[in-house]
Amino acid sequence: MLQVSYIRENREEVLNRLSVRNFKNPELVDQIIKLDDDRRQTQTLLDSIAAEANAAAKKVGELMRQGLKEEAEAIKTQTGTFKEQTRTLGDKLSAIEILLQADLVLLPNLPHQSVPKGFGADDNQVASEHGAIPQLMQGALPHWELAAKYDIIDFELGNKIAGAGFPVYKGKGAKLQRALINFFLDNADAAGYREMQPPIVVNEASGFGTGQLPDKEGQMYHITGDNLYLIPTAEVPVTNLYRDVILKEEELPVKNCAYTPCFRREAGSYGAHVRGLNRLHQFDKVEIVQVVHPDHSYDVLEDMSSYVQSLLKKLELPYRVLSLCGGDMGFTSAKTYDMEVWCAAQARWLEVSSVSNFETYQSNRLKLRYKSGDGKPQLAHTLNGSALALPRIVASLLENNQDEKGIKIPAALVPYTGFEYIS
Known part of the structure; x- marks a missing residue:
């Protein structure tokens, strides 16, 4: 299985080498790159929300130690949406990764540069x-x-x-x-x-x-x-x-x-x-x-x-x-x-x-x-x-x-x- 990072960084070379195989579905390469873009963006957003949730949890802890229970409860109420967002994004990320894996296994190996082009x-x-x-x-x-x-x-x-x-x-x-x-x-x-x-x-x-x-x-x-x-x-x-x-x-x-x-x-x-x-x-x-x-x-x-x-x-x-x-x-x-x-x-x-x-x-x-x-x-x-x-x-x-x-x-x-x- 080809590595996604290699496909992203060497798109033209991947397409050229797949053409030596007469690969019939070259659009799969861009589809994989697009899925990987979606995966990265979803992961970044998920990490950002996780960071906000961690920061809010720390803030709640500080307020509770200061005896500011009402302020702490207010932040707890606001952070309730983090769990739902995290669950939704986690499900989306899993779905994208399944699609990405399904596409990756459809790509054959890349022929070495010395392999001659041919049909059979x-x-x-x-x-x-x-x-x-x-x-x-x-x-x-x-x-x-x-x-x-x-x-x-x-x-x-x-x-x-x-x-x-x-x-x-x-x-x-x-x-x-x-x-x-x-x-x-x-x-x-x-x-x-x-x-x-x-x-x-x-x-x-x-x-x-x-x-x-x-x-x-x-x-x-x-x-x-x-x-x-x-x-x-x-x-x-x-x-x-x-x-x-x-x-x-x-x-x-x-x-x-x-x-x-x-x-x-x-x-x-x-x-x-x-x-x-x-x-x-x-x-x-x-x-x-x-x-x-x-x-x-x-x-x-x-x-x-x-x-x-x-x-x-x-x-x-x-x-x-x-x-x-x-x-x-x-x-x-x-x-x-x-x-x-x-x-x-x-x-x-x-x-x-x-x-x-x-x-x-x-x-x-x-x-x-x-x-x-x-x-x-x-x-x-x-x-x-x-x-x-x-x-x-x-x-x-x-x-x-x-x-x-x-x-x-x-x-x-x-x-x-x-x-x-x-x-």
């Missing part, structure tokens, strides 16, 4: 490309057919149990899942990330803190009886570990990682592009999260991007890095890199990771701050990244590594799987 995925910029595109044998199969051929993933069985988008992993397919999770966690540990095991359900306050609510409630599974939400990513519970926390500056950066299942309704998703593992309602993911000093967050973003790329290199997967344009970025992000792997049998790029800097957008909602010495607490910057999401990694490993013998496991993963081939 077609306007994203390819920052770099790595690895050779594999040349497959004649008759190569897409991963959903390979899964059936080697009996390692059963989409129909998952459909029977829960519905489409909830596959069942079997035998070496299940072991491959477990191997990837452990591989990603071990690499995160070696990179200095502290492993956490958070809940996979969150309350409304947690959803609001990281920006899933009220923006993405339609994409989250809601447990109505308890008013809880299944997490769409470990970013939500892990970042909320630091809600309402003031860290010491020397504690920064905070580096956490977590493996969790993730749940997304993916409402409206259909067609050949979501077949097999390409888009699921439940999937496994290892997430990395950092809380950092504002001066260092963009260096950290580059480091996190490089770290995710190192995993893809170890898995011997060809990939590219995209710098997302303003129109394709998430609501809460100030800058995002997407990593896409080449899925050879489908002959298409599939996103496997997003690494984002949220600057103070999440920390303002979370009231996540840091303090140096006796200084005033300041908002920290938060970042997160997928390191990595499993479904499309598995899809690309199956498709890219198929040969006459079966599916070859990358060398870095063999110590985790215990086998070199799926056959």
Whole structure:
């Protein structure tokens, strides 16, 4: 959530940066400034009346001590209106603050100056490309057919149990899942990330803190009886570990990682592009999260991007890095890199990771701050990244590594799987 003070002091910059996102409601900026003007004026008037009431109370006390009871009672009668005015203005102030908060949560984060303007995925910029595109044998199969051929993933069985988008992993397919999770966690540990095991359900306050609510409630599974939400990513519970926390500056950066299942309704998703593992309602993911000093967050973003790329290199997967344009970025992000792997049998790029800097957008909602010495607490910057999401990694490993013998496991993963081939 943007800070009102920043919006007031930088109106033109806010409007210009929102235009990079193609934000459709720029008049909301002036509406917020107007509400804040009303809030300030009401607060000033309320403070003035409170000061008059305090002064009158002191005067009554002085008169009573002097034995001037009639004069004191006269002032008491006059001050009776202060209570009514204070109550009325207090109610007005509360109403204004509710409206102001409702408008503030409708403003997305401001794109960083380096974010290109654009309307959607077609306007994203390819920052770099790595690895050779594999040349497959004649008759190569897409991963959903390979899964059936080697009996390692059963989409129909998952459909029977829960519905489409909830596959069942079997035998070496299940072991491959477990191997990837452990591989990603071990690499995160070696990179200095502290492993956490958070809940996979969150309350409304947690959803609001990281920006899933009220923006993405339609994409989250809601447990109505308890008013809880299944997490769409470990970013939500892990970042909320630091809600309402003031860290010491020397504690920064905070580096956490977590493996969790993730749940997304993916409402409206259909067609050949979501077949097999390409888009699921439940999937496994290892997430990395950092809380950092504002001066260092963009260096950290580059480091996190490089770290995710190192995993893809170890898995011997060809990939590219995209710098997302303003129109394709998430609501809460100030800058995002997407990593896409080449899925050879489908002959298409599939996103496997997003690494984002949220600057103070999440920390303002979370009231996540840091303090140096006796200084005033300041908002920290938060970042997160997928390191990595499993479904499309598995899809690309199956498709890219198929040969006459079966599916070859990358060398870095063999110590985790215990086998070199799926056959």
